[in-house]
Amino acid sequence: MADRKVKKDKKNISIVCFSGEFDKLIAAFTIATGAAATNRQVTIFFTFWGLNALKKNQGRVAMGKSVLARAFNFLMGGFKNMPLSRLNFLGASPRLMTGMMKQHNVATLPELVEAAHALGVRIVACEMAMHILEIEREDLIDEVQDVVGVATFLNDSEDAHIIFI
Amino acid sequence: MKHFLDITHETCPMTFVKVKLMLAKLGKGEQLEVLLNDGEPLENVPRSCEEQGYKVLSVEPRDGGQHMVLVEK
Numbered sequence: 189m190a191d192r193k194v195k196k197d198k199k200n201i202s203i204v205c206f207s208g209e210f211d212k213l214i215a216a217f218t219i220a221t222g223a224a225a226t227n228r229q230v231t232i233f234f235t236f237w238g239l240n241a242l243k244k245n246q247g248r249v250a251m252g253k254s255v256l257a258r259a260f261n262f263l264m265g266g267f268k269n270m271p272l273s274r275l276n277f278l279g280a281s282p283r284l285m286t287g288m289m290k291q292h293n294v295a296t297l298p299e300l301v302e303a304a305h306a307l308g309v310r311i312v313a314c315e316m317a318m319h320i321l322e323i324e325r326e327d328l329i330d331e332v333q334d335v336v337g338v339a340t341f342l343n344d345s346e347d348a349h350i351i352f353i
Numbered sequence: 354m355k356h357f358l359d360i361t362h363e364t365c366p367m368t369f370v371k372v373k374l375m376l377a378k379l380g381k382g383e384q385l386e387v388l389l390n391d392g393e394p395l396e397n398v399p400r401s402c403e404e405q406g407y408k409v410l411s412v413e414p415r416d417g418g419q420h421m422v423l424v425e426k
Binding site: 198218221222224225226227292293294295299300303306307 | 362363364365366367369370372373374397401404405
């Protein structure tokens with residue numbers, strides 16, 4: 189096994205999850221879990237549409253105070269309403285895709301999310317996007333470790349690869 | 354104590370994920386036998402274990418392109 193290269197100082201991985209679409213979330217969580225399982229520190233910074241994946245209530249709920257925020261949050265919905273970025277077929281595709289993933293022994297999105305939490309992937313939420321959408325900390329899942337701004341995120345990611353999804 | 358994990362039906366990234374989570378549960382000195390396919394899992398699972406400071410004691414080929422990797426925590 190002498191030819192196996194062992195790398196000790198690996199770069200951290202910071203993923204900006206801007207999208208709230210099912211397939212893009214799969215990409216984000218696949219990279220995150222793969223990186224964490226191969227010994228890298230991983231942070232996912234959820235902003236804008238990405239925040240939908242972190243809402244405690246996974247269905248469609250009007251949250252916020254203003255009419256617009258309530259409308260946006262209701263229409264976007266949560267983890268269970270995320271559309272496929274292409275060929276969504278009125279919301280049927282995520283279910284179809286999940287069936288195909290199971291058929292091919294590929295981890296489903298909820299399984300990837302669970303693995304990410306178990307592996308200690310750091311989950312942070314964007315303060316600014318939460319302000320705009322009037323989402324409070326208590327509206328988000330407990331696994332969210334911090335609510336941060338872009339400066340904190342960049343400081344924390346100084347020695348990391350930053351991936352934008 | 355020797356534990357066993359079959360990841361031949363798993364695909365990326367759950368191959369590494371399952372091994373990592375399983376090893377995290379073991380105590381120091383305990384061993385884990387991992388049955389895996391060649392290609393990506395064979396390439397990366399033993400390496401990933403060594404990076405965490407675990408000992409890869411053996412990698413033995415099995416039928417059908419599978420390999421048995423023995424890791425000691």
